Amino acid sequence: MAYSEKVIDHYSNPKNVGTLDKNKKNVGTGLVGAPECGDVMRLQIEVDDATGTITDAKFKTFGCGSAIASSSLATEWLKGKSIDQAVKIDNMAIVEELNLPPVKIHCSVLAEDAIKSAINDYRKKNSLPELELEEKIVH
């Protein structure tokens, strides 16, 4: 199976690899997936408390090229967005942007889960009600 150019580009030059201080109150961390499944994504956002804007996003991913590309793309999209906008990022947008084949759709679902999980972590830390997450069916 050949990878799309965009996947190869994100894999070769991943954007925003790194770690934010998970103990900071304005940092939300999402850790999703499982080593046994072959994918683990950790996605972090730093939020400007005053404006509710995501000022920074970082990721680290254990997984295939499509999983790395999905998380790299997600961090790019998150920066500069408000929390409300970020919640609306849909996995199918990632699929479309990266031309992921059907067998790799679960990578995009994982990225969406990671975003929502990071947002929830931020909301929890700041005593905001957590979002209700819909379950996406994966493979």
Add this chain to the structure above:
Amino acid sequence: MYLCEINLYMLQKPIYLDNNATTPMDPRVLETIIPYFTQQFGNAASRNHPFGWEAEKAVENAREQVANLIGADPKEIIFTSGATEGDNLCIKGVFEMYAQKGNHIITCTTEHKAVLDTCRHIEKIGGAVTYLEVNKEGLINLEELKAAITPKTILIAIMYANNEIGVIQPIKEISTLAKERGVLFFTDGTQAVGKVPVNVINDGIDLMAFTAHKMYGPKGIGAIYVRRKNPRVKVTAQIDGGGHERGMRSGTLNVPGIVGFGKACELCQQDMQADTIRISAMRDTLEKGLLKLEESYVNGSTQHRLPHVCNISFKYVEGEGLMMGFNKDIALSSGSACTSASLEPSYVLKALGLGDDLAHSSLRFGLGRFTTNEQIEFTINAITETVTKLREMSPLWEMFKEGINIDDIEWAHH
């Protein structure tokens, strides 16, 4: 002359290290085959004209070359389309032929799917199959094998060497046990024949399947060995027709394929010793070089192993992601789920007791006759670089470095 010399030492890319999947055809084999497509194209079963006679002669010559490689009599070689057909023919053929004696077959969990799926089929049609487990080295336990034999047991089917980890089973001990208990012994010799000195007499093998394309021959041709003496073994044909191959496998013989298979066997016999010395030295260099990476582990026994194979897990990086770092230059296989259609990691590695995470992190290296030292050096560097880069990107590596045990984390399984 000068240019020619430079060429010899130039690094050939892409590098092919997937010789367990298939091997390139040796140019000497190709050369031998070509006339059999155009000039000597006869049907080996045409008894009444020179075209047929020539084809038959070529087939019988090849049969002898194949038999010689494994220490068999030419009459004990039955040509098939490949090892999958051979596995099917031996197992189903024995099951049908010896139905009066019993219906029980013993095999093991790390066999190739061609054996495992055939055994599943046998179960569906009234057979009983015992699947022996392997230890962390990938070897079966002889005591367990002994205990599994019942008066109904008709066949022990244990592979000679494993396709993913290259581990060689204790063939002589298995055959001795089989003989003592009057049970036939079949071995899938696909990965071993041509690479290590397989000898059906010394090894006590009753039936064996193997194929040309794993030993520098053409695809689409293989053979089974069926013992004719002590004991005389019979299998029920699975393909009926003109009664070719002593009635065990009908169908017009693939003459060019057979000729190529024969030549490939002759070359393996002739070059085996030299090939083994050269290839195993490169394999050892590769393995040593890669094990310098922290948290990398060889999968399966290193003592009982094919000379050209190694399987290594690089903990905290995922196999497909890893291969993507160099797959334009290096062709490899991984036990990662992402590389299989089923999304399940390698059942062979899991059978060794490896966690799914380690199975996902594995690469299989299969060196071959045409692998060079320069290619091995390039491979060590490319993989070291990619593993290091991906670990910097891996949350699991970060946790490991912080002293967090990832097994203690409650992962949300999806």
